[in-house]
Each structure stands twice: as C-alpha cells, then as structure tokens.
Amino acid sequence: MAKRNHHFSFAAASARYDAWWLGQRLDRPPVSLWVEPRHPASAPRSNHATLRDRWLDAKFQVESAYAHLSHNPAYGDCVPSFFPNVGPDLVSTLFGAELVFGESTSWCQHTVHELADWERFIATPPDFNNPYWQAIEEMIALAADRFGGRFYVAQPDLHGNYDILAGLRGPEDLCLDLIDDPELVRRACSHASRAYLEAYRRVYQRLTSLGQPCTTWCSYLHNGPAYIPSCDFLCLVSKDIGEDFIRPAVEQETAPMERTIFHLDGPQALHHLDMVLRLPRLNAVQWVFGAGHGRASDWLEVYRTCRQAGKAVQILAEDAADALHVLRELGPDGVWLLVGTPFKNANQATAFLEEVHVLSA
Amino acid sequence: MPQLSELTAAVAAGKRTDTVRLTQELLAAGSAPQDIVEKGLVPGMAIVGEQFKKNEIFVPEMLVAARAMKEALKLLEPLLASAGIKPKYTAIIGTVQGDLHDIGKNLISMMWRGANFAVIDLGTNVSADKYLAAAKEHNANLVGLSALLTTTMPAMKDTVRILKAAGLSTKIMVGGAPITQAFADEIGADGYAADAGTAVDIAKKLVGQAA
Ligand code: B12
Numbered sequence: 001m002a003k004r005n006h007h008f009s010f011a012a013a014s015a016r017y018d019a020w021w022l023g024q025r026l027d028r029p030p031v032s033l034w035v036e037p038r039h040p041a042s043a044p045r046s047n048h049a050t051l052r053d054r055w056l057d058a059k060f061q062v063e064s065a066y067a068h069l070s071h072n073p074a075y076g077d078c079v080p081s082f083f084p085n086v087g088p089d090l091v092s093t094l095f096g097a098e099l100v101f102g103e104s105t106s107w108c109q110h111t112v113h114e115l116a117d118w119e120r121f122i123a124t125p126p127d128f129n130n131p132y133w134q135a136i137e138e139m140i141a142l143a144a145d146r147f148g149g150r151f152y153v154a155q156p157d158l159h160g161n162y163d164i165l166a167g168l169r170g171p172e173d174l175c176l177d178l179i180d181d182p183e184l185v186r187r188a189c190s191h192a193s194r195a196y197l198e199a200y201r202r203v204y205q206r207l208t209s210l211g212q213p214c215t216t217w218c219s220y221l222h223n224g225p226a227y228i229p230s231c232d233f234l235c236l237v238s239k240d241i242g243e244d245f246i247r248p249a250v251e252q253e254t255a256p257m258e259r260t261i262f263h264l265d266g267p268q269a270l271h272h273l274d275m276v277l278r279l280p281r282l283n284a285v286q287w288v289f290g291a292g293h294g295r296a297s298d299w300l301e302v303y304r305t306c307r308q309a310g311k312a313v314q315i316l317a318e319d320a321a322d323a324l325h326v327l328r329e330l331g332p333d334g335v336w337l338l339v340g341t342p343f344k345n346a347n348q349a350t351a352f353l354e355e356v357h358v359l360s361a
Numbered sequence: 362m363p364q365l366s367e368l369t370a371a372v373a374a375g376k377r378t379d380t381v382r383l384t385q386e387l388l389a390a391g392s393a394p395q396d397i398v399e400k401g402l403v404p405g406m407a408i409v410g411e412q413f414k415k416n417e418i419f420v421p422e423m424l425v426a427a428r429a430m431k432e433a434l435k436l437l438e439p440l441l442a443s444a445g446i447k448p449k450y451t452a453i454i455g456t457v458q459g460d461l462h463d464i465g466k467n468l469i470s471m472m473w474r475g476a477n478f479a480v481i482d483l484g485t486n487v488s489a490d491k492y493l494a495a496a497k498e499h500n501a502n503l504v505g506l507s508a509l510l511t512t513t514m515p516a517m518k519d520t521v522r523i524l525k526a527a528g529l530s531t532k533i534m535v536g537g538a539p540i541t542q543a544f545a546d547e548i549g550a551d552g553y554a555a556d557a558g559t560a561v562d563i564a565k566k567l568v569g570q571a572a
Pocket of ligand 1: 087088102105106107171232233235236265266267268269288290291420459460461462463464465466468469504505506507508509510511512534535536537538539553554555556557558560
C-alpha cells in the first residue's frame with residue numbers, strides 16, 4: 001500500500017471539510033493538530049513602545065506570521081494561514097469603541113453609558129475608516145502579497161449581535177437594559193447585526209478578490225461565505241431570552257452564509273443548545289466546555305445530541321487519546337478532530353493521523 | 362401596613378419601584394429597619410439565590426433583584442448606621458491579579474450582601490497584598506477570590522498561600538468557571554462554590570452561622 005502523505009494539502013483538506021460540513025466524511029474526518037517546533041522560529045523582535053503599537057503594526061504581524069508559518073510545516077487539515085487580528089471586538093470599534101490591548105488579547109471601552117444612549121447608537125452608521133479596521137485591511141493586503149500563495153490569509157474574528165452590544169455597554173448593564181427596555185435593545189441589536197454583516201461582506205470580498213479561501217481562526221475551508229456565529233452573552237441569560245432575542249439576531253447574521261459553525265461557549269451556555277440546533281442555516285457546532293470541565297470524552301452526550309440533530313461537530317480534544325476515544329464512540333461522520341496538545345514530533349503526529357484513517361475505514 | 366412578605370416578593374421579582382415604596386411604607390408604619398432588612402429584603406435575595414442555583418433564573422434576573430435591594434438599602438443604611446447596627450460578618454471579595462472578569466464575583470458580592478454580610482469589594486486584578494491588607498484592616502471573617510482564566514489560577518494559589526501564611530483566622534473561599542473543589546482543596550482554600558446560591562450557604566457555614 002502506498003504510504004499516505006500527511007502534510008497539509010489544500011485539495012485534500014478542502015474535500016474533507018466539504019464532506020464534514022454536511023455531516024459526512026471522505027477518507028477520514030478533518031484533523032487539526034500541531035507539532036512542537038524543533039528550533040524556535042527566528043521571528044522579528046518587537047521594539048514597540050506599547051502593546052497597542054505592536055498589535056496595530058501590520059508589517060510586524062505579517063512578518064511574525066510568515067516566520068512562524070515557514071518554520072512549522074502544517075500537518076493534517078490545519079490550514080497554514082495568518083489570522084489578521086486585533087481582538088474579537090472589531091465590530092464594536094466601528095461605533096467608536098477604543099480597544100485596550102493586553103499581551104494576547106484586547107477588549108473594548110464602553111461608549112454606551114445609559115439606556116437612552118442606544119438611540120444614539122442606532123442612529124450611528126458603522127465607520128470603517130477607523131484605525132482598527134484599517135489595520136486589519138492593511139494586514140490582509142500585506143499578507144496576501146508576502147505569502148505569494150504559499151500560505152493563506154484568514155478572516156478576522158468578528159463578535160456579533162449581543163456581544164457587540166456587551167462590548168459597547170458592558171455585559172451587566174446590557175442585562176439590565178434587556179429587562180428595562182427589551183424592544184430598544186432588540187432594535188440596537190438589529191443595527192449591530194447589520195454592521196456585522198457589512199463587516200463580513202467587506203472582508204469576504206477583499207479576501208476572495210485576493211484569491212484567498214474562506215477560513216478563519218477556526219481553520220475550516222469552504223468555497224463560499226462561511227462563518228462562526230456566536231454569542232458569548234448567551235451564558236448569562238435564560239432560555240427565553242435566548243429564544244426571543246438571540247435566536248433572531250443569529251438568524252439575521254447567518255442568512256447570507258453558505259456554511260456555519262456555532263461557537264457555544266461554556267457549560268453555563270449549554271441550556272441554549274436546543275435553540276442553537278434549531279437554527280435553520282446551521283451546519284455544525286463547536287462546543288467549548290472550557291478548563292476545569294473535563295476532557296472531550298466527558299461530553300459525548302452533547303456531541304451525540306448535535307449529531308442526532310443532523311449537525312456536524314468540532315471536537316476540542318486535549319490529546320491524541322482523548323480524540324481517538326471520541327472518534328471511536330461517535331464514528332467518523334460529521335466529526336472534526338482538533339488536538340489541543342502539540343505532538344512531540346512529526347512521527348507522532350503522522351502515527352496519529354494513520355490511526356484516524358484506520359478508525360474511519 | 363404592608364407585610365414583610367410583600368417586600369420579599371418584590372425584591373425577588375426585581376421590582377425596584379415596589380421595593381422602595383414598600384420599604385418606605387413599612388418604615389412609616391413603624392417597622393424596625395433591621396427587621397425590614399433581615400425579614401424582608403434578605404429572604405428575597407435568598408429566593409433569588411435558590412432559583413439561580415436551580416437554573417430557574419439567570420444573571421439579568423439576579424441583577425434586577427440586587428438592584429432593587431440596593432435601592433431599598435439606600436433608605437435603610439443611614440437609619441441602621443445611626444442606630445449602631447452593623448452586619449454581623451464582614452467579607453472581602455475580589456478577582457485575582459491579572460484577571461478582569463467580574464460578573465461572577467459581583468454576583469457573589471450581591472448575594473453575600475443579600476445575606477446581610479458587610480462586603481468590601483476590591484474589584485478586579487487584585488494583588489495578594491491588597492487582599493491581605495484589606496482582610497487585616499476590616500478584620501474580615503471571610504475572603505472571596507474569583508478567577509476565570511487558567512492563567513490566573515496560579516495567582517489564586519499564591520494569594521491563598523500568602524493569606525494563610527499571615528496567620529489570620531479569616532476563612533478563604535474560591536470560585537470561578539475553571540475552579541473545582543479539587544483545585545480549592547489542593548491550594549488550601551477553606552471553601553468552594555460553583556454558583557452564587559451555594560456561595561451563600563458555604564459562606565454561612567464557614568463563618569459559623571447556621572446555614
Ligand atoms: C464575559 C466574558 C468576558 C468579558 C468580561 C466582562 C466582565 N466584566 O467580567 C470580557 C470580554 C472583558 C472578557 C475578556 C477576556 N476573556 Co473572557 N469570558 C467571558 C465569558 C463569556 C463569560 C464569563 C462570565 O461572566 N460568566 C458568567 C458568570 C456569572 O459566571 P462565573 O464568572 O463563572 O461565576 C459564577 C461561578 O463561577 C461562581 N464564582 C465566580 N467567582 C466566584 C468567587 C467565589 C469566592 C465563589 C465562591 C464563587 C465564584 O459563582 C458565579 C455565579 O454563579 C467566558 C466564557 C464562558 N462561557 O464562561 C469567557 C472566558 C472566561 N474568557 C476567556 C478569555 C480567554 C478571555 C480573554 C483572555 C480573551 C478574550 N478576549 O476573550 C480576556 C481576558 C481579560 C482579562 N485579563 O481578564 C476564556 C478563559 C479561558 C481559560 N480557561 O483560561 C473564557 C472561558 C472564554 C473561552 N472559552 O475562551 N471575557
């Protein structure tokens with residue numbers, strides 16, 4: 001038998017994701033994994049005065065990614081891509097929110113200070129002419145040019161619906177607003193979702209015009225508009241609020257998508273799973289159980305519920321054993337395995353991929 | 362004169378206008394401020410805590426209840442203070458160093474206040490020294506530490522170690538999404554709770570009050 005090649009292949013990975021989105025499998029499920037680098041990459045050094053300068057320095061970000069990507073061969077179906085990123089609150093910045101940068105993330109400063117401010121927000125169109133959006137556009141252009149087709153450029157992280165509002169107002173005040181004037185908040189959310197869709201449209205068009213595939217921080221592939229609907233705010237609210245407010249907003253945001261994977265975050269959000277599974281345009285679920293809540297193998301019931309509802313699942317496995325256990329239990333159809341702990345070397349990674357092949361036969 | 366049970370129901374339902382009106386009426390009719398707190402408001406927050414524990418209500422409903430109680434306390438606190446009545450127990454609370462998540466911590470703080478603890482909230486990103494200084498200054502019965510990030514769990518561990526090393530009699534409670542009973546035991550905390558309702562039961566046990 002010819003030896004299988006386990007290096008990333010765009011054609012093979014695309015075909016696997018195509019099948020996965022539809023709850024099926026090709027030769028095996030898509031697999032995302034990493035291998036510990038043998039030598040540290042010679043990435044450019046940051047001489048930036050502030051974290052903000054570093055984050056917004058498009059050239060630095062692209063060069064760092066280039067150094068990393070050229071140094072670490074990609075295995076399995078892990079798309080070797082650069083993810084232009086200023087943090088998840090990008091859409092909130094279109095309404096004047098300033099970002100505060102930490103080492104590995106950013107969050108935004110509130111601009112909606114009282115309930116009545118939502119009217120002002122609703123009257124404000126999104127402004128794409130801001131430093132954060134501009135930095136993202138610059139990163140996309142630079143990366144596409146620098147990579148010359150060797151690596152890919154991904155879509156940035158866009159928090160949607162009530163997460164946009166929570167970024168502008170703070171999650172606790174948003175909770176109170178939802179009780180004090182639900183219809184006003186609903187209108188605000190619809191405005192936020194329109195901006196989200198416009199942001200998505202711009203990014204999608206730009207990347208497509210540069211010949212880039214559709215992928216993002218979650219490294220799926222699809223030849224057409226695909227994204228990760230989400231609402232971290234869900235973990236704070238009742239099923240009723242999920243159903244009456246969040247569901248319509250997510251439906252609005254997924255309407256133009258061909259493929260979607262819902263990012264469901266944390267056990268406190270699990271009571272919304274039914275609602276999520278009833279979303280008409282949903283293909284898949286990324287269930288994030290989070291630290292302190294066991295391994296993927298402890299959440300088989302959730303995966304089964306998703307599969308029974310006809311949705312594909314992404315499995316966030318801790319290590320190879322965890323991934324293989326889930327694969328044996330669920331079978332290979334509609335399953336995408338992500339192994340969180342990097343493999344020690346390429347041999348271990350390829351041995352794991354072989355095992356996935358065998359189990360999927 | 363309204364019944365204290367009406368006030369309890371108003372708080373539990375988060376009706377702040379009713380809560381304030383009933384408090385005013387009870388005061389006008391001669392109810393003792395301490396009774397209004399202990400027999401009217403506190404049971405309201407206890408109902409909310411139970412409902413939250415059972416996933417019957419969620420964060421918005423907790424927040425409106427706490428807001429209603431807070432408005433009533435604005436009327437009552439000056440009267441309690443002038444009568445020299447203070448809550449029996451004092452708790453310090455904060456989110457550990459490096460961590461900015463505070464929704465869970467705020468709920469615990471509200472529920473402890475709702476159970477008639479005096480609560481000093483140190484906010485987020487709190488260093489071990491700051492907890493220690495506050496625990497000493499206020500002679501706290503209880504210190505609550507919250508952490509939501511795996512990267513700040515070590516800061517929680519250090520804080521517990523430093524508080525314990527200072528030899529205070531203060532009890533330490535920990536919580537937050539990635540925290541488990543096993544982790545709490547491992548770092549030597551006195552108590553752990555997975556939610557704001559249980560946090561009240563455990564806090565009362567720890568400070569020696571019948572739960
Ligand atoms: C809201 C949120 C935010 C908001 C915080 C707003 C705020 N004012 O708190 C923002 C957007 C600012 C934020 C920022 C970040 N976040 Co955040 N965030 C969340 C989210 C969605 C909800 C957390 C929450 O409030 N839950 C609701 C409350 C009520 O629950 P709780 O905190 O667990 O509290 C309950 C119990 O745990 C317990 N409890 C809590 N504290 C205490 C204390 C004591 C003494 C006791 C007894 C009990 C107790 O009782 C509470 C009530 O029942 C979670 C995901 C999730 N679904 O959990 C991620 C999450 C916690 N965040 C995460 C991350 C990575 C971050 C960031 C680093 C990156 C980012 N951009 O998202 C930054 C970090 C900034 C920093 N340095 O802290 C990760 C943490 C991963 C990990 N395990 O380390 C999570 C799990 C998301 C994820 N899946 O990746 N976040």
